[in-house]
Amino acid sequence: MRVAVYLPLLLSVLAPFGARYVAERCEPRLATWLLTASAVILGAAGTVSLGLLAVAGLLRLPWLADLGHWSAPMAQRDSPAELSVSLLAGLGLGGAVVMAARMLWRRARTLAAAALEAACLPVRDGLVVVEDETPDAFALPGLPGRVVVSTGMLRTLDASEHAVLLAHERAHLTGHHYAFVALAQLGAAANPFLRPLAAAVGYTVERWADESAAAVTGDRVRVARAVGKAALAARHTRGLALGIRGLRGAGPVPRRVAALLAPRPVRRPVLTAVAVALPALAVVSGVEAVRDLHLLLEAVGAG
Structure with missing residues (x-):
């Protein structure tokens, strides 16, 4: 447990360094799945680690050991966390739970309002045209969007x-991109170190939609030109066009245009394997840490 309980926290610090590389090199749809899963898993694993450290450190308290009929000397000898570390972990755990709950509440309210607004808008073939001189376009999730x-x-x-x-x-709607962004932001709310992963997901869903548009129209250069023109037209407005509501400005436009002017991205098995291995290692470490804490509780109880 002395190593396993800290490993998810360490991986949460290291993973963001590869977020942009995955976002740029992997096929956008795959990159979105990989980065979203990593943000959620590492956020959850880090929160579990904080909880385990808090509990393990509290075992050192003699009065708590008496209440649980544990051996305080054995707990103080075998616990992987000092009391000071346990207190910090407890504070971090409380902050993670509060921030994640706050983010969930705000996101749920936003999506509910968007769904209600979408249901009330007049529509023709899924398209709503509003009289406004400001250049703007966005996807509004709902049933239907x-x-x-x-x-x-x-x-x-x-x-x-x-x-x-x-x-x-329409690619934003059919791909449920708002769900990917919401999940990645949830992981980042629980663990601020994961914010680069959430930002990368915002970029990859835009790239995913760009590639979908290129596949539908059959002209990558035309898509690149449209993305650039829309961004230039909207530069003085709030956010960038061609983005789902809540995702505007998610990815730098020059990078998107450059990617569209380059050959279509391909799958990269080695990079994918590494991206899968990191959250998998966090899960394995978390499970091992939980098992070790269980064994520790049994040992101090027997002592």
């Missing part, structure tokens, strides 16, 4: 680029 486009954005893009716009936004 809506693609909302301003007249200003329609005038900014030519007829061929309208198809790119619709394909991009």
Whole structure:
């Protein structure tokens, strides 16, 4: 337990250093899945580790040992956490739970409001056009979702680029990209070290939608041009166009345009294996730490 309980916390610190590399090198859909799963798993594993450290350190308290009929000397000898570490872990655990709960509440309210708004909007073939000179376009999740486009954005893009716009936004809806972003943000709320992973997921869902639009239109250069034009038109507005509500500005536009002008990304088995191995190692370490704490409780109880 002395090593296993700390390993998920260490991996949470190390994983963000590879987030951008995975986002840039992996196929966007796969990168989104990998980064989202890593954020959720590492966030959960780190929270469990904090809880285990808090409990293990509290075993050192003589009065608590008396209540549990444990051997205080044995607990003080075998516990993997000093009391000071246990107190810090307890504070971290409380903060993680509060921040995760707060994020869940805010996200649930946002999605509920979006679904209600989508249900009330007039729609034609899933598209809502609003009279607004501000260039804007976004996907509004709901049952069903809506693609909302301003007249200003329609005038900014030519007829061929309208198809790119619709394909991009519909990819956000069909791919449930808001769920990936919400899950990644949940992991980052529980563990602030994972914020780069959440930011990378925001970028990869945009790349995922870009590639979907390229597949639908069959013209990567046209998609790159539409992304660039929409971003330039929206530079003085709040957020970037071609983004799902809540995801605007998720990825630097020049990187997206450069990726579209490059050959279509391919799967990278080695990079994928490494990205899978890190959260898997965190899970194995967490399970081992829980098992070791159980054995420790049995030992101090027997003593």
